[in-house]
Amino acid sequence: MQYLNIRKVxxxxxxxxxxxxxSQTALAVGTPSGDLISNTATVDYxxxxxxxxxxxxxxxxxxxxxxxxxxxxxxxxNVNVSPGQTDRIQTYLVTNTGNTTQGxxxxxxxxxxxxxxxxxxxxxxxxxxxxxxxGELYTAGTNAGDLDPNGGVGADVxxxxxxxxxxxxxTNGAFDEFRLIAQTTxxxxxxxxxxxxxxxxxxxxxxxxxxxxxxTASEIANDGQHSDxxxxxxxxxxxxxxxxxxxxxxxxxxxFAIPGASI
Numbered sequence: 176m177q178y179l180n181i182r183k184v185x186x187x188x189x190x191x192x193x194x195x196x197x198s199q200t201a202l203a204v205g206t207p208s209g210d211l212i213s214n215t216a217t218v219d220y221x222x223x224x225x226x227x228x229x230x231x232x233x234x235x236x237x238x239x240x241x242x243x244x245x246x247x248x249x250x251x252x253n254v255n256v257s258p259g260q261t262d263r264i265q266t267y268l269v270t271n272t273g274n275t276t277q278g279x280x281x282x283x284x285x286x287x288x289x290x291x292x293x294x295x296x297x298x299x300x301x302x303x304x305x306x307x308x309x310g311e312l313y314t315a316g317t318n319a320g321d322l323d324p325n326g327g328v329g330a331d332v333x334x335x336x337x338x339x340x341x342x343x344x345x346t347n348g349a350f351d352e353f354r355l356i357a358q359t360t361x362x363x364x365x366x367x368x369x370x371x372x373x374x375x376x377x378x379x380x381x382x383x384x385x386x387x388x389x390x391t392a393s394e395i396a397n398d399g400q401h402s403d404x405x406x407x408x409x410x411x412x413x414x415x416x417x418x419x420x421x422x423x424x425x426x427x428x429x430x431f432a433i434p435g436a437s438i
Contacts, residue, residue, distance in 0.1 A: 182218035182430045207325055208240040208275040208381050224317055238256035239382040242320060242368055243273040246357050248405040248419075255410045256290075259347040265337040265357045265405050271333070273386065277368065278360040282373060283337055284393050284402075287352040292339035292407055297355075300334040307338050345409045354391050357404040 179258055203297045221227065249266040254275040256263045281297050297313040300306075308432050313319055313335075319400035324331045332353060337355055389395060390402035423430045432438060 201408040204293065205274060206238045208238050210238045211235045211379065212238065234378050236378045237381050238274070239371075239384055240275045241273045241384055241386050242274075242275070242277065242359050242370070242398075243271070243386040244277070244357050244359055244401045245270045245272055245388070246355055246401045246403045248355075248403045250405050252404070253406045253408055256341045256345070256407050257291075257411050258341055258409065259343040260341040262307065262309065262338050262367055263312050263341060263407060264305065265353060265355075265407070266300075267335045267403060269319075269322070269335055269355075269357045270331055271324045273324055276321050276323040276326075276362040278321045278362050278364060279333070280316065280358040280360055280365065280367070281313055281319045281335060282315070282354060282356045282358070284354040285351055286392070287350070288355070290341065290345045290351045290407060290409060292351050292353075293342060294340040296338045298336040298338060298376040300336050303334045305334075305336070307336050311336075317364065318363065318365050319357075339407065341407070341409070345411075347409055347411045350406045350408040352404055352406050354393050354402050354404045356390075356393050356400055358400040359387075370397075370399065371414065 205428050213235050215230060216230060216232070217230045219226070219228045245268075247268050247270070249268060253264060254265055269279060269281075281299075283295060283297065285291070285295075296307070297315075298307040298311040301311055302308070319335070320333055322331050322333055335355060337353055339351075339353075360366055361368055368383060370385045374382055385399050387397060387398040387399065387401045390400075391404045393402045394400045420438055422438075423432050426435055
């Protein structure tokens, strides 16, 4: 009888351990990658009049790296421009919504160029004043800066300005569609982050999982990058001038256009 009770207890311990492991995994969302989750189960039981207990534990599990980035335009999708204007600005927010500090490579794409805009630049607006300062000019192909999702208020967000000039010959109603794309990199480097193909057999190894959503047509979901788009649209006045002669009056009270007459 005692032997049968112990077998039942062992089965109960295994069930509790699995339950505990499942609960801990659910809580891992938002937990920094690399944090270890420990699983321990304790069972108190009785054999006859004897109180007993047993403990069991599973191997530690490391929280994996959930790579998630969001790019969001702040201009309601459009910026009006006029012919000959310079330094016209589109504003974007790049947010690290994952659980690991990451860097980002920034690029623009212009699938529709009806104006077309020129002298295109990207600025990382560190002081968030909306002004493209010279010291904030982004160098293509480099890490624009690391964002720490667990670093406190504002540490997970980067304000980015896309800046371009309008040619003098731009026509009314013409538009360019601009896209800002943020590609995730390993923190502090220009190395593009790559996803794990499958979970590592060692549960303490941190795997990389892409969890980003679908942005524009420049990229797809779960590819380690994200984008958003806005238009530059030309809005200029169209002016037509017509001059009409209403009357002519000369010094003799006639309507001749002679020297000294008023037209």
